[in-house]
Amino acid sequence: MRLFSQLIALSRSRQLGRQFKEIERCIKALPRQARARLGIQTLREIGQASRMEFPHLYGTAPEARYLPWGQGTEIGYARALSDNPEVALRGIALWLAVAYHETKDCTHAALQAQHRQLLRVVRELKESHRGGDPVQEWMNTGAAA
Known part of the structure; x- marks a missing residue:
């Protein structure tokens, strides 16, 4: 059984x-402003997923609850290519968000690296x-010293 679970984790x-x-x-490829909006959206999605009973199944239909992993990454990936x-x-x-929760507490080395x-x-x-302000940020770094 251990070999089977390691094979699934590797896959x-x-x-x-x-x-x-x-x-x-x-x-x-995103412009800076879109990247900033993505940061806010990502943190919001991670927070919403963490409030679920099974955060790694966020975005997955309830009837697909017993699959080895959820469908959130596939749905997100398809939308990301839109x-x-x-x-x-x-x-x-x-x-x-889904990949974060799916890999968060994993004990397999490959998924920990992910x-x-x-x-x-x-x-x-x-x-x-x-x-x-970029000038203010630069002034607060060690480069200005």
């Missing part, structure tokens, strides 16, 4: 990894929506 890690590369490419910028932003935020990558992206998005 899921590869799937999330492929999707993550495309999601990250979409995020990097030509409509609003749909794409919401899709990216959904994907990040979680660290997600944390990095979420942190960058969080910092991007804090942005204020």
Whole structure:
């Protein structure tokens, strides 16, 4: 049984990894203002998912509750590739939120590495929506000293 669960985790890690590369490419292509809005939307989605009984199943239909993983990442990924910028932003935020909760407490090394990558992206998005006056930010860094 342990071998089977490791095989499932490895398969899921590869799937999330492929999707993550495309999601990250979409995020990097966004203008700064859209990235700031995405940061707010992502934090909101993560918060909404955390209020659910099973946060990793956020965005999944109730009848699909007993699948090995939810459908939120697939739905978010499909929306992230949309030509409509609003749909794409919401899709990216959904994907990040579901993947975050899915990998959060995982004990498999491959999924833990995926979680660290997600944390990095979420942190960058969080910092991007804090942005204020660039001159003031530069003055507060060690570069001005």
